[in-house]
Amino acid sequence: MTRYLGETASKLRMIFDAVERTRAVYLFDEFDSIGIARGSENDVGEMRRVLNAFLVFVENQRGNSVIIAATNHGHLLDRALYRRFDDLIELGLPNTELAERTFRERLAGQKSTGLGFVKIAVAAEGLSFAEITRVCEESIKDMLLHDKKKITTNDVLRVISERRLFLDRRS
Secondary structure, three states, X not given: OOOOOOHHHHHHHHHHHHHHHOOOEEEEOOOHHHHEOOOOOOOOHHHHHHHHHHHHHHHHOOOOOEEEEOOOOHHHEOHHHHHHOOOOOOOOOOOXXXXXXXXXXXXXOOOEOOOOHHHHHHHOOOOOHHHHHHXXXXXXXXXXXXXXXXXXXXXXXXXXXXXXXXXXXXX
C-alpha cells in the first residue's frame, strides 16, 4: 500500500510477476485492506482499482506458487474473492481445552508454581490464539520487568483482564 495514486497496483503487479517466476508461498495479511467489497461504505476509487487488479492477477496467475490471503474481517471482503481462492479456511476461537494447551505451551519453561491453567483458560474464554499468546508474553515481560521470581495464576488473570479492557476499547 502506498499513498501515491496507481503505485499500489503497480507494486501488486511486481508481486505477481514474482509469483510467476519464483515458486513460493505468498501471504497477503490483513487482506481486508485491499479486498474490501466494492460498493461498501468504505469503498474508495483507488482501492477498487487495486482490488480489480488483484482479481485479474489471481485469475491469470499460472505459476506454481501458493497465494494465501488472511483477514479477521471476512465479512468485509468482496464476494468475487471467494470465487478466486480454492479453499476457504475459518479459524475460530479456541475452546477451553485448546486455550489451556496454548497457555501451557507458551508458559513452559517459565518460573511458576502450580499455575491454575484450567482457571486461566476459563478466564480467557472468547480470546483468540493471538490474544492468548499476547497474554503469555505480557505475563513473562511483567515478571522480568518487575524482577519477580515467578509467574502466578493471579498475574496471568490480571493480564487477561487488562487485554479485555484494551479489546473492549477497540470495539
